[in-house]
Amino acid sequence: MNPPPAEIGALIAEVETPALIVDLAALDRNIVKMAGFAKTAGVRVRPHAKTHKSPAIALRQIAHGAVGQCVQKVGEAEALVRGGIRDVLVSNQVVGERKLRRLAALARDATIALCFDAPEQVDAASRVARDFGVELGGLVEIEVGMERCGVAPGRPAAALARRIADAPNLKFRGLQAYHGRAQHLPSYQERAQAIAYAIDAVRETVAALAAENLDCEIIGGAGTGTFAIEAASGVYNELQVGSYVFMDTEYASITAREGGRYREFEHSLFVLASIISVPAADRAIVDAGLKSYSAERGPPWVHGRPGIEVTGVSDEHGRLKLTDDAQPLSMGEKVWLIPGHCDPTVNLHDWYVGIRDGRVEALWPISARGASI
């Protein structure tokens, strides 16, 4: 692990760059806003830790009513349980004996569930849980239009649920019905249409489960782009939102119901960079590139500096272009970049530098950084 880029109490000017900055006040407002929304809508929040990879942020979400956390990887679950989280859902398939053992080991200290879309995986998890003398929760992942994992809704899903319910040391807990591709569809209309399909798939499956006398404790899904639609569906009861804590340019670019940029939540995540070269009046170079922010959804935005844009990204550099009326940039000056895609950006860093009122207030290790196994 690399050393932290700042000390507690330091001014922003003293933070070494590139650094991953969290605006703590904005982060807290985002958490409070989602918690309030869920309360009003009568659904639970189980935020996705694949975004933040940090027990410190997970605990803040739980302090505001979240029922636990989602993860995608066993390594993320390990980091969370080590950090004090007591209820973790792996919203993904876990394939391989060793990974299942690691998950079963966590079930001694925490409530652990995972998803299934194949009968042989149910049998494998049951066997390992029995060996460990623990119980693992099992959700059936259903295909709701994203063409990734998941069994067909309705009877095939109900058959798999029955297998989980009957398997020793597994407990059937519900359905995983996340529609990832829907999150970034440009218009509200398109997102609503995609989620309507998912809702139908859930309804059909719930009906098939009823025929098997199986109830769903959890019907989970939803992301930052669509959560209000799932929450209003009357069938989903857990929101697996992740990005809302930080936001990014990809989410900001989707068009909200009312038209214009999506502004439900505030940008709280930034990559702080420094100018290391000013080769021309209309060009400046920062010390942060592809190893400090992910750019597969486009370059980062420059925050709070009108007329300045990132026009080129290489491994360790970003090229800024200044319009004629932009305030000039000088050597060593710091700029705040808003990442294109928050999750893979976070995964590049070892530390969150938490800022409040212009000072470093927190240094949180990104404990599950690189925990992809």
Next chain:
Amino acid sequence: MNPPPAEIGALIAEVETPALIVDLAALDRNIVKMAGFAKTAGVRVRPHAKTHKSPAIALRQIAHGAVGQCVQKVGEAEALVRGGIRDVLVSNQVVGERKLRRLAALARDATIALCFDAPEQVDAASRVARDFGVELGGLVEIEVGMERCGVAPGRPAAALARRIADAPNLKFRGLQAYHGRAQHLPSYQERAQAIAYAIDAVRETVAALAAENLDCEIIGGAGTGTFAIEAASGVYNELQVGSYVFMDTEYASITAREGGRYREFEHSLFVLASIISVPAADRAIVDAGLKSYSAERGPPWVHGRPGIEVTGVSDEHGRLKLTDDAQPLSMGEKVWLIPGHCDPTVNLHDWYVGIRDGRVEALWPISARGASI
């Protein structure tokens, strides 16, 4: 740091996934090939450690005649010097007192040089080197067509070189003349044209330096896409090639002189992934996504499995599409992915899993992973 995904001696089937695999025989052949090329061409090789971030690989390159290493960041230089490398060039600007101090501290144990494109940076580095009682080498970075850092060639460059030569505790060592954008131009013709421009810029600068009685020990530049052109220029004397050790799909996609894919070097770097879901006959899902390979230059290629392509990439998943005549994939099966872009892919992992003859032979920590400061 995450635990290694395998044990020495393990079979490939036993490697936990996702894992970053190095084919050791292919790696060594690439290193030997570049060394042989440079020897014949009468130029030195100073490979770029921004690609591999590993003293273990740096030492292999040096054992085959490389004169040292390039890095982009002070943290990378620290990892290399700790790992036994004794000659490091930071092929980049280093801005900020603390970073300069860290570099000066390394100069006690190793020959250290850095690049300049601004007089105030020369003065700052000289001051710090004097405080430490060490000597830092200085290169003038010139703009050769990539529109990133660098001063204009010719007289402006010579003026900066003079300032370095006159500055206490700095030693003028030459020119940094890397043309990054030229590396991936699709045709040999375009690459040759871009580098011809760079060669002219170097020649003009060397002439201006002669008027100042300044000689260049190092004229450095070149990448895996253009190194033969710089080597034949008669002016460049150090090749800063990085990607050749591993290759990636971006390099493989550029067209070689003879037409067709660029095949000077072998793919030695892979992301090993496992099938975690087979939802349809023509679709399978792997456990490796944007947190295991960088995809801003496109999705990875599937190695050695005709008729199978990666058609979708999300944070932790890759979607494989199978043609009708492709060999089917089964749950838990391993696939080898060739990353789109090697440098940022390496930066996502903590360990190289070195493979020879189907077994794990080496586990090398990626010591400078995330060392962006």
